[in-house]
Amino acid sequence: xxxxxxxxxxxxxxxxxxxxxxxxxxxxxxxxxxxxxxxxxxxxxxxxxxxxxxxxxxxxxxxxxxxxxxxxxxxxxxxxxxxxxxxxxxxxxxxxxxxxxxxxxxxxxxxxxxxxxxxxxxxxxxxxxxxxxxxxxxxxxxxxxxxxxxxxxxxxxxxxxxxxxxxxxxxxxxxxxxxxxxxxxxxxxxxxxxxxxxxxxxxxxxxxxxxxxxxxxxxxxxxxxxxxxxxxxxxxxx
Numbered sequence: 529x530x531x532x533x534x535x536x537x538x539x540x541x542x543x544x545x546x547x548x549x550x551x552x553x554x555x556x557x558x559x560x561x562x563x564x565x566x567x568x569x570x571x572x573x574x575x576x577x578x579x580x581x582x583x584x585x586x587x588x589x590x591x592x593x594x595x596x597x598x599x600x601x602x603x604x605x606x607x608x609x610x611x612x613x614x615x616x617x618x619x620x621x622x623x624x625x626x627x628x629x630x631x632x633x634x635x636x637x638x639x640x641x642x643x644x645x646x647x648x649x650x651x652x653x654x655x656x657x658x659x660x661x662x663x664x665x666x667x668x669x670x671x672x673x674x675x676x677x678x679x680x681x682x683x684x685x686x687x688x689x690x691x692x693x694x695x696x697x698x699x700x701x702x703x704x705x706x707x708x709x710x711x712x713x714x715x716x717x718x719x720x721x722x723x724x725x726x727x728x729x730x731x732x733x734x735x736x737x738x739x740x741x742x743x744x745x746x747x748x749x750x751x752x753x754x755x756x757x758x759x760x761x762x763x764x765x766x
Contacts, residue, residue, distance in 0.1 A: 660710065663691055667707075671725065674735070681735060683743040689722050689754060699750060704757040716765050719758055726754040 670687035684693075690703045708722055709715040724730060731751045739747050 660691075660707075663707070664710070679738070680740050681738045681743075681747075682740055683746050683750070686735075686747060686750070688750065689726075693750075699753045699757050701757040701760040704754060705761050708761070716762070719762050719765060723755065723758040723762065726751050726758065728752055728755055 667687045667689065674681065674685065674687065688699060689707050690699055691707055693699075704722075708718045710718075728748075728751055732748075736744065736748070
């Protein structure tokens with residue numbers, strides 16, 4: 529679509545100046561005509577010169593009026609296609625801004641969700657560690673009481689090195705290791721101490737006489753299983 533030039537209406541002063549120049553040009557033309565062909569040629573030259581000067585002056589006046597109204601110094605019109613391109617560019621920029629904002633909000637939501645999951649996992653791990661520490665402390669206290677005591681001993685009175693003797697069944701390297709190993713740098717010492725307690729010969733000589741006859745076979749089998757598990761764990765511990 530072709531561009532449409534912006535036309536400005538002449539002011540009264542500009543129109544009066546134009547009329548004056550036209551009158552001067554007409555008088556000059558008549559004077560030249562009276563002097564002959566050479567005069568006519570000179571008149572045409574003067575006419576062209578005057579027209580050019582008038583156009584320059586008009587253009588200068590238009591430029592000055594644009595500056596007075598704060599108009600840009602560039603072309604005073606805009607192609608329709610250029611306007612559409614600028615409009616589409618602004619719409620694209622706005623869409624990109626919104627997309628970036630959505631992605632940032634989604635990333636923040638995922639980060640907060642991960643933080644909550646990690647906090648819950650940390651609390652669960654800390655609870656397990658506290659329960660394990662409490663169980664080990666109880667295990668040591670019960671062993672001291674068992675060794676210092678003199679009364680009869682039943683299967684349930686023996687502090688087995690597992691978290692749940694009834695549920696875990698026969699002690700295994702996995703169940704014994706889960707109970708005795710801890711991230712405190714004392715796992716190997718704890719394993720060796722347990723082996724001294726549950727070594728079949730030592731247990732038979734120190735505690736088996738106090739075990740009630742009905743539980744003696746079960747205690748002897750459990751002691752042997754603990755000793756085998758401890759041997760495996762000690763051999764695999766660096």
